[in-house]
Amino acid sequence: MKEWFQKYITLRKHNAQVAWKKAKRSKMCYAFLAPYAILFTMFYVFPVVASIYYSFTYYNILETPRFLGLANYINLILQDDIFLTSIKNTFMIAIITGPLGYIMSFLFAWLINELPRWVRSVAVIVFYAPSIAGNCYVIFSVFFRGDAYGYVNAFLINTGIIDAPILWLINPQYMLPICMLVILWMSLGTGFLSFVAGLQGVDRSLFEAGYMDGIKNRWQELWYITLPSMKPMLMFGAVMTITQSFGVCDVTMALCGYPSTDYAARTIVTHLFDYGFSRFEMGYACAIATILFLMMILCNKAIQSLLRRVGT
Amino acid sequence: MSKKKKQVVEVEKEYKKPLIKRRKPNRSIAGDIALYVFLALVAYIMAFPIIYAVNSALKPLDELFKFPPTIWAQHPTLDNFSDLFVTMGKSWVSFSRYLFNTVFITAAGTAGHLIIASMGAFVLAKYEFPGSHQFFKLVTVAMMFTGYVTQIPNYLLLNKLGWIDTYWSIIIPAFALPMGLFLMKQFMEGLPSSLIEAAKIDGANEWMVFSKIVMPNVKPAWMTLIIFSVQGLWNNKAATFIYSEEKKTLVYALQQIQAGGIARTGQGAAVLVVVMIIPILIFVFSESQILETMASSGLKE
Numbered sequence: 001m002k003e004w005f006q007k008y009i010t011l012r013k014h015n016a017q018v019a020w021k022k023a024k025r026s027k028m029c030y031a032f033l034a035p036y037a038i039l040f041t042m043f044y045v046f047p048v049v050a051s052i053y054y055s056f057t058y059y060n061i062l063e064t065p066r067f068l069g070l071a072n073y074i075n076l077i078l079q080d081d082i083f084l085t086s087i088k089n090t091f092m093i094a095i096i097t098g099p100l101g102y103i104m105s106f107l108f109a110w111l112i113n114e115l116p117r118w119v120r121s122v123a124v125i126v127f128y129a130p131s132i133a134g135n136c137y138v139i140f141s142v143f144f145r146g147d148a149y150g151y152v153n154a155f156l157i158n159t160g161i162i163d164a165p166i167l168w169l170i171n172p173q174y175m176l177p178i179c180m181l182v183i184l185w186m187s188l189g190t191g192f193l194s195f196v197a198g199l200q201g202v203d204r205s206l207f208e209a210g211y212m213d214g215i216k217n218r219w220q221e222l223w224y225i226t227l228p229s230m231k232p233m234l235m236f237g238a239v240m241t242i243t244q245s246f247g248v249c250d251v252t253m254a255l256c257g258y259p260s261t262d263y264a265a266r267t268i269v270t271h272l273f274d275y276g277f278s279r280f281e282m283g284y285a286c287a288i289a290t291i292l293f294l295m296m297i298l299c300n301k302a303i304q305s306l307l308r309r310v311g312t
Numbered sequence: 313m314s315k316k317k318k319q320v321v322e323v324e325k326e327y328k329k330p331l332i333k334r335r336k337p338n339r340s341i342a343g344d345i346a347l348y349v350f351l352a353l354v355a356y357i358m359a360f361p362i363i364y365a366v367n368s369a370l371k372p373l374d375e376l377f378k379f380p381p382t383i384w385a386q387h388p389t390l391d392n393f394s395d396l397f398v399t400m401g402k403s404w405v406s407f408s409r410y411l412f413n414t415v416f417i418t419a420a421g422t423a424g425h426l427i428i429a430s431m432g433a434f435v436l437a438k439y440e441f442p443g444s445h446q447f448f449k450l451v452t453v454a455m456m457f458t459g460y461v462t463q464i465p466n467y468l469l470l471n472k473l474g475w476i477d478t479y480w481s482i483i484i485p486a487f488a489l490p491m492g493l494f495l496m497k498q499f500m501e502g503l504p505s506s507l508i509e510a511a512k513i514d515g516a517n518e519w520m521v522f523s524k525i526v527m528p529n530v531k532p533a534w535m536t537l538i539i540f541s542v543q544g545l546w547n548n549k550a551a552t553f554i555y556s557e558e559k560k561t562l563v564y565a566l567q568q569i570q571a572g573g574i575a576r577t578g579q580g581a582a583v584l585v586v587v588m589i590i591p592i593l594i595f596v597f598s599e600s601q602i603l604e605t606m607a608s609s610g611l612k613e
Contacts, residue, residue: 019442020442022441022442023441023442023443026439026441026442028435028518029435029439029441029444030441032431032432032434032435032518032522033431033432033435033436033447035428035431035432035487036428036429036431036432036487036488036493037432037447039428039484039485039487039488040450040451040454040488040490040493042469042488043462043466043469043484043485043488044454044462044488044490045450045454046465046469047461047462047463047464047465047466047469048457048461048462048465050465050468050469051461051462051464051465054464054465061468108351108354111347111350111351112351115351121599121600123351123355124599124603125592125595125596125599126355126358126359127355127358128595129358129359129362129592129595130358130361130362132539132543132588132591132592132595133362133365133588133591133592134546134547134563134584134587134588134591135547135567135584135587135588136361136362136365136584136587136588137361138570138584139361139364139365139368139584140361142368143361151381185358185361188358190491190540190606193602193603193606194606194609194610196603196606197603197604197605197606197607197609198606198607198609198610200603200607201607218339218343230610231610232609232610232611232612233609233610233611235610235611235612236609236610236611239452239455239456239611240455242456243455243456243457243458244458246458247458247459247460249460269458269460272460272463272464273460276463276464277552282464282468285464286464286465289460289461289462289463289464290461292457292458292460292461293457293461296456296457296458296461297453297456297457300456
């Protein structure tokens with residue numbers, strides 16, 4: 001055992017020495033990477049670590065942080081009903097808009113793939129525009145206005161489906177579905193662009209070979225040829241979709257208000273804003289952020305291992 | 313002689329002409345038509361809110377409140393936009409100052425991001441050194457969570473640095489956007505290494521290689537980095553980091569007008585158009601470059 005341990009240490013030492021020598025030789029590379037690496041560490045790595053640290057403390061910016069242990073997490077899960085609502089809402093939104101948005105992104109990228117060049121580029125603009133249109137989504141609050149002058153209400157009353165206007169954005173029953181609709185409208189984002197580009201890059205000769213091997217219809221073509229050769233893009237798109245669908249807050253805040261009726265449209269991020277920037281309970285807010293962080297990373301890992309099996 | 317030549321050309325033509333019109337075996341005309349109809353329908357639904365927003369901005373006030381509402385503006389005017397400028401002109405901080413703030417933040421943040429991220433991406437893509445793979449993995453992990461997670465420690469950090477209430481609080485963090493480095497690195501990997509080696513043999517140092525050889529060859533990726541960065545910075549309200557009114561961004565000021573209620577409906581509609589037009593225009597003009605970059609965006613394991 002001791003011998004094995006010593007061997008292990010010498011090996012490690014040797015490896016470290018080799019790495020150190022290599023590192024000395026590639027000073028130039030480090031110099032190039034340094035500006036980015038420093039800023040990245042400052043604004044992405046350090047905050048995650050700090051947020052995990054603060055999540056174990058009571059901290060309100062004015063006093064020095066006081067160590068609490070797991071109290072923040074216990075409070076979050078056992079006492080904070082609103083947090084549970086927000087988790088439920090976030091998951092509802094993520095589970096419905098995430099996969100649907102992802103499939104929509106791929107489906108439309110696939111459908112426009114064979115169109116003539118100029119039609120395709122117009123289609124890409126039309127589909128991609130909603131996701132970069134700033135806060136254009138507030139236009140939906142005009143469509144779904146609560147009085148009889150709102151478009152949806154007016155339409156439904158005129159066709160006789162309902163006889164009194166529905167308070168779409170105030171009644172908790174309708175808030176989440178409407179938010180999901182808006183999020184779906186905006187869901188053809190970066191992942192969609194990646195899919196469009198990836199589909200263009202699929203090797204044409206693979207299709208010819210596929211026809212020879214007896215591929216009969218578009219679906220088989222999709223499953224056996226197109227999807228496997230776009231796996232990296234599918235991964236990238238999944239990362240983008242998950243990040244987006246767990247971070248929902250702009251849409252719900254703009255449409256349903258902040259805070260919304262009965263907290264029916266509260267998401268984890270909204271909850272985090274509430275505690276971080278309204279109540280200044282930074283420790284508690286950091287606990288929320290840590291939970292959100294873990295959720296996102298775990299979900300990403302799970303989806304990635306799922307996607308590796310595509311087309312096999 | 314010439315007759316023979318003609319014959320040869322004709323034979324060649326005959327040979328070059330495909331025997332049957334090439335049509336992929338798994339396609340039918342009916343399917344194509346159905347596809348077009350479906351796509352047109354969806355495209356209309358997707359574009360409708362944006363069309364509606366643009367039209368509302370062009371409607372005169374009496375038309376905005378007409379019932380039943382019209383989608384297309386009957387008498388399009390630019391009154392809403394001029395009203396917007398009048399309102400902004402009367403505000404305590406002048407419109408041009410807000411505009412300057414946003415343009416400055418966007419331009420500085422984007423330029424810095426482009427340079428710094430490309431420098432990092434260059435060595436990560438083309439050289440192998442201890443820690444390079446680990447660092448890149450870290451960057452891909454950083455793409456997996458939203459910026460909201462880090463917002464509170466970011467605030468504390470910027471506060472420590474004394475950057476709260478300055479432009480830097482928005483500009484400097486924008487330099488380190490993981491997405492930019494990721495896309496740039498993936499795209500640079502497609503550059504032939506022989507190009508770099510050739511330059512080295514000719515006596516260029518790393519900086520020369522980077523600025524004279526690599527950067528001019530990855531112009532499509534520039535546009536992609538630019539659009540993602542501009543998108544984020546142009547729409548940045550910066551309300552948590554900047555308190556002084558004279559340093560606030562255009563989007564913030566415009567949304568204040570939008571929040572002015574029913575009397576500002578027309579101007580609010582104009583605001584929507586002003587805010588969304590810049591990112592969309594940049595995308596329209598750089599679409600082909602962006603798609604070229606995205607072709608190498610894949611995430612391998």
